[in-house]
Amino acid sequence: MVSKRFITLVSLLTTVSALAGCAGEKSSPTAQQDNTPLQVTIATPQIGEAPKKGSEVEQAIEKYTNSKIDFQWIPSAAFEDKKNIMIASNEMPKAFKITSNATTLSAIQSGLFWEIGPLLKDYKNLSGANAMYYDNLKVDGKLYSLPLYRDIGRAGITYRKDWFDGLGLKTPVTLDDWYNLMKTIAEKDPDKNGQNDSYGMFLEKSYNDPVASSSYLTRLAVSQGAPNKWGLEGGKVIAEFMTKPYLDSMKLLRRLYQEKLINQDFSVVQAADADNKWNAGKVGIRINTVASAGATSQDNLKKAVPNGVVDIAPYMGPSGNRVPAEPGNNGFFVFPKSSVKSEAELKRLLGFFDKLMDPEMSTLLTRGIEGKHFTKTDDGKAQFKDLTLFNLEVKPYRDSLPSFEVTGTGLPLKLSDLQAKGWKVIADNLKNVVPNVALTMNSKTYSEKGGELDTLIRDAQTKFIMGKIDEEGWQAEVEKWRKAGGDKVIEEYTAEYSKQKK
Amino acid sequence: MLAEDKNWSNRLFNTVNYSLLTLVSLITIIPFVYIVSMSFASPEEVAKGGLLLFPSKFTFGAYKYIFSTDTMVRSILISIYITVLGTLINLLLTSFTAYPLAKATLRGRRTILLMVLITMLFSGGLIPTYFVVKAFGMINTYWSLMIPTAISAFNLIVLKNFFQQIPDSLVDSAKIDGCNDLGILFRIVLPLSMPAMATFGLFYAVGHWNTFFNAVMYMNDAEKFPVQVILRQIVLLSQDQIGNTTSQQDPTDYLPQTIRMASIVVATVPIVLVYPFLQKHFAKGVLLGSVKG
Numbered sequence: 127m128v129s130k131r132f133i134t135l136v137s138l139l140t141t142v143s144a145l146a147g148c149a150g151e152k153s154s155p156t157a158q159q160d161n162t163p164l165q166v167t168i169a170t171p172q173i174g175e176a177p178k179k180g181s182e183v184e185q186a187i188e189k190y191t192n193s194k195i196d197f198q199w200i201p202s203a204a205f206e207d208k209k210n211i212m213i214a215s216n217e218m219p220k221a222f223k224i225t226s227n228a229t230t231l232s233a234i235q236s237g238l239f240w241e242i243g244p245l246l247k248d249y250k251n252l253s254g255a256n257a258m259y260y261d262n263l264k265v266d267g268k269l270y271s272l273p274l275y276r277d278i279g280r281a282g283i284t285y286r287k288d289w290f291d292g293l294g295l296k297t298p299v300t301l302d303d304w305y306n307l308m309k310t311i312a313e314k315d316p317d318k319n320g321q322n323d324s325y326g327m328f329l330e331k332s333y334n335d336p337v338a339s340s341s342y343l344t345r346l347a348v349s350q351g352a353p354n355k356w357g358l359e360g361g362k363v364i365a366e367f368m369t370k371p372y373l374d375s376m377k378l379l380r381r382l383y384q385e386k387l388i389n390q391d392f393s394v395v396q397a398a399d400a401d402n403k404w405n406a407g408k409v410g411i412r413i414n415t416v417a418s419a420g421a422t423s424q425d426n427l428k429k430a431v432p433n434g435v436v437d438i439a440p441y442m443g444p445s446g447n448r449v450p451a452e453p454g455n456n457g458f459f460v461f462p463k464s465s466v467k468s469e470a471e472l473k474r475l476l477g478f479f480d481k482l483m484d485p486e487m488s489t490l491l492t493r494g495i496e497g498k499h500f501t502k503t504d505d506g507k508a509q510f511k512d513l514t515l516f517n518l519e520v521k522p523y524r525d526s527l528p529s530f531e532v533t534g535t536g537l538p539l540k541l542s543d544l545q546a547k548g549w550k551v552i553a554d555n556l557k558n559v560v561p562n563v564a565l566t567m568n569s570k571t572y573s574e575k576g577g578e579l580d581t582l583i584r585d586a587q588t589k590f591i592m593g594k595i596d597e598e599g600w601q602a603e604v605e606k607w608r609k610a611g612g613d614k615v616i617e618e619y620t621a622e623y624s625k626q627k628k
Numbered sequence: 629m630l631a632e633d634k635n636w637s638n639r640l641f642n643t644v645n646y647s648l649l650t651l652v653s654l655i656t657i658i659p660f661v662y663i664v665s666m667s668f669a670s671p672e673e674v675a676k677g678g679l680l681l682f683p684s685k686f687t688f689g690a691y692k693y694i695f696s697t698d699t700m701v702r703s704i705l706i707s708i709y710i711t712v713l714g715t716l717i718n719l720l721l722t723s724f725t726a727y728p729l730a731k732a733t734l735r736g737r738r739t740i741l742l743m744v745l746i747t748m749l750f751s752g753g754l755i756p757t758y759f760v761v762k763a764f765g766m767i768n769t770y771w772s773l774m775i776p777t778a779i780s781a782f783n784l785i786v787l788k789n790f791f792q793q794i795p796d797s798l799v800d801s802a803k804i805d806g807c808n809d810l811g812i813l814f815r816i817v818l819p820l821s822m823p824a825m826a827t828f829g830l831f832y833a834v835g836h837w838n839t840f841f842n843a844v845m846y847m848n849d850a851e852k853f854p855v856q857v858i859l860r861q862i863v864l865l866s867q868d869q870i871g872n873t874t875s876q877q878d879p880t881d882y883l884p885q886t887i888r889m890a891s892i893v894v895a896t897v898p899i900v901l902v903y904p905f906l907q908k909h910f911a912k913g914v915l916l917g918s919v920k921g
Contacts, residue, residue, distance in 0.1 A: 207844075
């Protein structure tokens with residue numbers, strides 16, 4: 127709330143004090159339907175190396191969409207601060223790629239950005255995308271942002287097939303399966319080096335990330351029947367950790383920890399360190415990764431274990447394939463009213479983004495330029511020719527502009543078997559995703575002290591798994607959470623849920 | 629007997645002392661050696677993990693990758709430019725301010741010192757500072773990295789105290805010889821203050837070399853980023869794979885880790901090279917005086 131008022135105040139101040147030193151270029155309203163190139167300024171987090179201004183890809187986009195693009199790449203390490211400063215000083219581009227968090231939400235609610243929901247129907251590509259992408263971005267029921275589409279059901283089990291085959295294991299379904307699997311791998315020395323150094327899985331500290339539906343504990347619990355972060359019980363919105371399947375999953379981790387079947391330092395391990403363990407061939411199941419990354423996991427493993435075999439399986443549970451729905455975007459574009467002067471200009475901008483998803487542009491963004499980055503195979507698919515060059519020259523655009531990498535309108539990609547399998551898991555997941563019922567809901571209490579509440583529960587979870595508190599202690603912590611504001615959050619979500627249902 | 633006892637305790641003290649010092653220096657040096665050797669190691673060796681202090685085979689793949697585009701070279705040149713010019717500005721402005729403040733005869737000296745002191749305790753905050761930089765038209769120019777940080781209040785006060793230790797008689801005799809204030813500063817005070825200047829020069833230079841946050845805040849043009857910004861970007865290279873749909877792995881034979889290590893080496897070595905040249909001044913200490921009998 128403070129930041130909302132603050133932002134409004136600062137933007138007011140800026141306007142009043144006419145500090146409009148840099149506003150010169152923005153002040154020519156070429157709003158009519160004309161053929162002059164559309165000026166597009168885009169600010170976006172930098173991915174890898176910032177491409178040169180006027181690069182070949184940029185020129186190709188400009189030519190196809192009749193526009194003049196100016197990218198501002200912001201290093202990801204300081205993106206949030208830069209974003210806040212740009213919002214506070216009202217120095218925003220025409221399209222601003224940001225991610226969802228408290229400051230974003232308050233900026234949207236204070237009316238800094240255009241609403242685009244009602245306009246989308248006029249654009250064939252934008253309106254053609256699955257409605258779930260947009261529903262997940264609504265603020266107070268209205269759509270202000272254009273997503274960078276990401277798959278919604280990305281979870282998958284990446285595992286060492288050679289180990290599983292050697293030990294006669296199957297991919298897990300029930301929690302008992304998970305336990306047996308971890309025990310067998312930890313004790314049977316699958317890499318045959320005579321040392322007790324292999325793990326069924328290597329847990330890292332974001333295993334119980336309170337916000338991300340992609341966190342491991344949520345994935346595991348959802349497969350066993352828990353809700354995705356927030357679920358419904360008797361018409362009431364409840365938190366995932368208040369359900370039995372979630373508690374059972376925590377108990378599994380507790381047992382694994384006590385019997386030393388998972389790494390004992392899991393609460394402090396960085397994601398990169400867990401990746402290294404996998405790359406070094408010490409881990410049976412790779413967690414917190416996605417189905418499409420199976421092939422990458424195989425390549426990474428190959429360097430240390432040349433004959434390691436990786437495979438992908440969907441998350442299964444007693445009631446079949448069940449995975450948490452992820453938000454379906456990797457950030458989104460908002461269109462500031464201060465730089466996009468009229469609705470006509472907004473419409474042209476949306477047209478620009480719509481055109482980016484035409485087959486030609488989609489091919490350009492996801493495959494690059496034919497002959498340079500990819501070649502066409504005999505069966506009409508694209509095969510990368512020079513991935514280093516692609517990563518350098520095309521990837522920054524692909525990751526910053528809307529596109530569908532594999533399921534889009536671009537030239538189909540020639541996939542390896544493992545890749546194709548990973549994408550099939552993702553496609554099948556989509557039918558079985560469990561949505562987070564509170565994803566687009568607002569709770570006053572949560573925006574005020576959600577951080578505190580989340581930390582309380584996270585710490586309690588880690589303590590429970592490490593055996594520092596027992597089940598009673600855990601219930602006491604949940605009780606504490608409820609009293610500290612959790613009950614109010616539930617109340618507010620439930621009120622909003624019943625309002626939406628009407 | 630007494631002498632023997634002393635000898636023995638002396639020896640014990642020395643042994644403990646030396647082992648502790650060796651331990652401390654190992655703790656400081658090993659990470660650096662580790663980084664350097666990782667940057668040269670082959671991917672297979674890195675993938676095996678563990679503490680690697682000397683690679684069995686040297687490869688230059690990571691360095692080749694870093695220098696395959698001109699980004700790194702450009703950013704290093706930018707950093708050198710900012711560091712050299714910025715440090716000159718720092719030293720000039722700091723000594724220009726410190727010198728009059730060292731004079732008891734300056735009117736309002738206490739008030740000015742108090743104002744300087746306040747800036748040490750309270751800062752304007754990010755957004756107001758941004759507005760000031762913007763109002764001076766410095767956004768997206770290198771000045772924004774040099775001017776707002778031109779004088780460090782702490783360094784200013786230490787330098788002022790340093791100047792105060794220079795005997796008044798020296799200054800007076802220069803005056804009698806017909807020197808004006810500027811002449812005294814440049815011909816008497818500054819030459820006598822070389823240890824202090826070298827030390828503060830190094831402090832400032834390291835600060836400029838490590839500029840990261842200001843560069844991101846004030847620079848809009850990715851081609852104007854100094855080396856630390858690029859370095860941070862590379863170090864983050866492999867850490868954001870969760871939000872990444874890439875189903876394709878780069879087939880070249882380097883690992884993100886080696887690239888990270890190599891870029892740390894590339895970004896650190898230039899500033900480390902400055903130290904030996906200033907070492908002799910350092911030996912005298914930062915807060916010690918220059919006039920020693």
